[in-house]
Amino acid sequence: MAFDRTSLLLLGALIATLVAGPFLPAWFTFLATVALSKALVVLGVMLLMRAGLVSFGQGLYYGIGAYGAGLAANMLGIRDAFLLLALGVAASAVVAAIVSVLLARYRDIFFAMLSLAFSMIFYGLLVRSAALGSTDGFNLPPANFAGWSPVGATGRSAVFMLTAVLAFLAAIGAHRYLKSTLGMIGEAIRTNEIRVEYLGASVRRAIQIKVVLAAALAGAGGVLTALAASHIDPGLAYWTTSGEFVFVALLSGTAHVAAPLIGCMLFELIRTFAVQYAPYTWQMVVGASMLAVIMFLPGGLWSLVRMRLRRTA
Amino acid sequence: MSDGLILETRGVSLSFGAVVAAQDVSVAVRSGEAVGIIGANGAGKTTFVNIVTGYLKPDSGRIFYGGEDITPLSPRDITRRGIRRSFQIPQLFLDLLARENLLIAIAIAEEPSPSPWRPLDTASRRAEADAVSSRMGLEPYRDREVRVLPQGVRKLIDIAMSLTGRPRLLLLDEPTSGISADEKFEIMDRVMNALKETAVTVLFVEHDMEIVERYARRVIAFFDGRVIADGPTAQVLSAADVRRYVVGTEIYRRAGAVGEANAVG
Numbered sequence: 001m002a003f004d005r006t007s008l009l010l011l012g013a014l015i016a017t018l019v020a021g022p023f024l025p026a027w028f029t030f031l032a033t034v035a036l037s038k039a040l041v042v043l044g045v046m047l048l049m050r051a052g053l054v055s056f057g058q059g060l061y062y063g064i065g066a067y068g069a070g071l072a073a074n075m076l077g078i079r080d081a082f083l084l085l086a087l088g089v090a091a092s093a094v095v096a097a098i099v100s101v102l103l104a105r106y107r108d109i110f111f112a113m114l115s116l117a118f119s120m121i122f123y124g125l126l127v128r129s130a131a132l133g134s135t136d137g138f139n140l141p142p143a144n145f146a147g148w149s150p151v152g153a154t155g156r157s158a159v160f161m162l163t164a165v166l167a168f169l170a171a172i173g174a175h176r177y178l179k180s181t182l183g184m185i186g187e188a189i190r191t192n193e194i195r196v197e198y199l200g201a202s203v204r205r206a207i208q209i210k211v212v213l214a215a216a217l218a219g220a221g222g223v224l225t226a227l228a229a230s231h232i233d234p235g236l237a238y239w240t241t242s243g244e245f246v247f248v249a250l251l252s253g254t255a256h257v258a259a260p261l262i263g264c265m266l267f268e269l270i271r272t273f274a275v276q277y278a279p280y281t282w283q284m285v286v287g288a289s290m291l292a293v294i295m296f297l298p299g300g301l302w303s304l305v306r307m308r309l310r311r312t313a
Numbered sequence: 314m315s316d317g318l319i320l321e322t323r324g325v326s327l328s329f330g331a332v333v334a335a336q337d338v339s340v341a342v343r344s345g346e347a348v349g350i351i352g353a354n355g356a357g358k359t360t361f362v363n364i365v366t367g368y369l370k371p372d373s374g375r376i377f378y379g380g381e382d383i384t385p386l387s388p389r390d391i392t393r394r395g396i397r398r399s400f401q402i403p404q405l406f407l408d409l410l411a412r413e414n415l416l417i418a419i420a421i422a423e424e425p426s427p428s429p430w431r432p433l434d435t436a437s438r439r440a441e442a443d444a445v446s447s448r449m450g451l452e453p454y455r456d457r458e459v460r461v462l463p464q465g466v467r468k469l470i471d472i473a474m475s476l477t478g479r480p481r482l483l484l485l486d487e488p489t490s491g492i493s494a495d496e497k498f499e500i501m502d503r504v505m506n507a508l509k510e511t512a513v514t515v516l517f518v519e520h521d522m523e524i525v526e527r528y529a530r531r532v533i534a535f536f537d538g539r540v541i542a543d544g545p546t547a548q549v550l551s552a553a554d555v556r557r558y559v560v561g562t563e564i565y566r567r568a569g570a571v572g573e574a575n576a577v578g
Contacts, residue, residue, distance in 0.1 A: 087375055096534075176430060178428050179434070180427070180430055180432055180433060181420040181421070181427035181428055181431060181433045182428060182429040183433070184409075184416070184420075185417065186423070186431045187406065188417055191408055192404055192405065192406055192407070195404040195405065195406070197388050197392075198366070198389075198397075198398060198404070199392060199474065199478075200386050200389055200392040200393045200422060200478070201389065201427060202389060202419050205426070209429060213429070215359075234319050243528070286415060307401065
């Protein structure tokens, strides 16, 4: 179980990504860093979806992760990327642990709207707070990596490597979690939570843990986005950002932990090229892509991989 | 539990507005008994099961399990103490395989706080799931998604799940409803044989009097939320009130009774 086929494939993909990293063009390095940072958030959205829960508020934890790291860097003078990451993840997880007490009581649209409400409260606080840069946000100083302070392209490459390692390891961890007793209880909750209780397990506890895990992943994504962009603003917590995570989760499909990684990369590529070649109508291109996926691949892009695997089997 | 009682309800009543679902229900069940619960539709049989398993809370009265007052406990806490139930409409995880349904039931029984890291599918759990499957005749369906399985098989999986975790008291809600006449005895034979191996006390709600006659040594009859008869099967099935409100003439005649058969409406 520790290293089954999925884990080995993900490890192999990680190694290939790390080997290719130094040779990637600068524009792609940044794009891939942002895509993999967001993939962490989408992985969390996927974990929730596997239990039948849709969160339109992951921007809350994404923003808390980014702002947590930004405040630690600017106010406490912490420069170490690993420490910033730990602080951002911890801040998101702690907030999620509190919020989850209420969230775990709701399902369906009520869960979605309540999660959205929390993220919009946070967004409102950010835009009203002059100390946090209000709508403009603030910049982050370059991070170091256990004492090593790369600059320029090397610095960007280092953030990419860190992001890749975390994204792939998180996918392996999520895979392991989904195969665990608690992970499978999540699957069971999706279809019959009354039976879960009648078997002796706590549905609320299972959901609370899921919410915290998803938040921790989103927090990590927020820190890494902040490190890559060197800037933070309230848009990270805005509802359209949360909506984008759900959008990409649907685009990717929820059947496999690799799907968010592939989906996020593809989404960022589509968006980048759409913005470049259709600057005034790029949203239409993205919307049409989503429409095509819903109509022809209701299981998301991952269903293409699954079809391919079935054919070769 | 020194008196051998595993379940006792004392004066349990529950109303939903003007509808009385349970009215001063007092029953006592000893360890090892196989008790049939009968009654017409709306008589309060499933309400009784729901009250005992904590899904419904009585307006008054208490429920004792092994001498402990379990009235205020949640279904989860009651399950943890060893009371398990199956459902009239099988309550399964439709998107998962039959084996995964069983594995989840086994794992939850093993782990009070399920781990987010320990795999669900371990060798020991798989062996237990396979053993339960084979006792219930579910081997051909183990690796199939529950969604595609027929009703009779779903019933068996539902009951098999309630057998995991070594329950001491099992409540089966209409185990043969929705099953063809040809299959009902086969299914009940499988269930009762599996129960013999586990020495569990069983209460089963049943509409089918042939099933009750064959598998219950004691019968509790409900009408209008009240217990109208409680005793050995033949005696209860031939009681006048039971014939009038629950059974009908056919069983009465087969039971060899005489007299009031024509009075049954």
